[in-house]
Amino acid sequence: MQFIATKLDGAWIVELDRLEDERGFFARSFCQRELDKMGMNSSVVQSNLSFNVSKGTLRGMHYQVAPAEETKLVRCTRGSIVDVIVDMRPDSPTYREHIAVELSAENHRSLFVPANFAHGFQTLEDNTEIMYMVSGFYTPDCERGLRFNDPSLNIQWPLPVDQVSDKDAQWPLL
Numbered sequence: 001m002q003f004i005a006t007k008l009d010g011a012w013i014v015e016l017d018r019l020e021d022e023r024g025f026f027a028r029s030f031c032q033r034e035l036d037k038m039g040m041n042s043s044v045v046q047s048n049l050s051f052n053v054s055k056g057t058l059r060g061m062h063y064q065v066a067p068a069e070e071t072k073l074v075r076c077t078r079g080s081i082v083d084v085i086v087d088m089r090p091d092s093p094t095y096r097e098h099i100a101v102e103l104s105a106e107n108h109r110s111l112f113v114p115a116n117f118a119h120g121f122q123t124l125e126d127n128t129e130i131m132y133m134v135s136g137f138y139t140p141d142c143e144r145g146l147r148f149n150d151p152s153l154n155i156q157w158p159l160p161v162d163q164v165s166d167k168d169a170q171w172p173l174l
Helices: 032-037
Strands: 002-005 012-015 019-021 024-026 046-052 058-064 072-078 080-087 098-104 110-113 117-123 128-134 143-145
Touching (some): 058 080, 072 098
Antiparallel strands (some): 012 110, 019 024, 080 098
16 A cells, blocks of 8 residues: 555555456555554544435535544545545644645545545546445444535535535635
């Protein structure tokens, strides 16, 4: 696994080290030892699958606060997405800054999302599937969210937002 630092401290793009031959390739997509060595909380207690029928679907921006913070390792296993994370750590020099990363079944890339980062994505293709491993159990009382179109965040989604849940559309503005 190769770890590419982003401008947001603790957030990493994870590329595969492929062992290729005429059959295709083999790669390790998760290794607790390697993530621990990079200082990432890699304990996994839950694995989530998101299937999205339509291109332009937006899910997010979600995060959990103490005592139920969670990290995520996100991978797109079918289709493609633009994955966006926002640093919500008040003491961070990148507080409220965001990055966007394209994840696809073709590029096999993952995004490591640290605790206290809001996370969301928009599908770029129909029938897109995302899997993510999570370090904490979903705790509704600790869930928080950001409005995907909050002008103070200025997130530039690549497509018009065709579908978004009522809950995600109604998070309060910052």
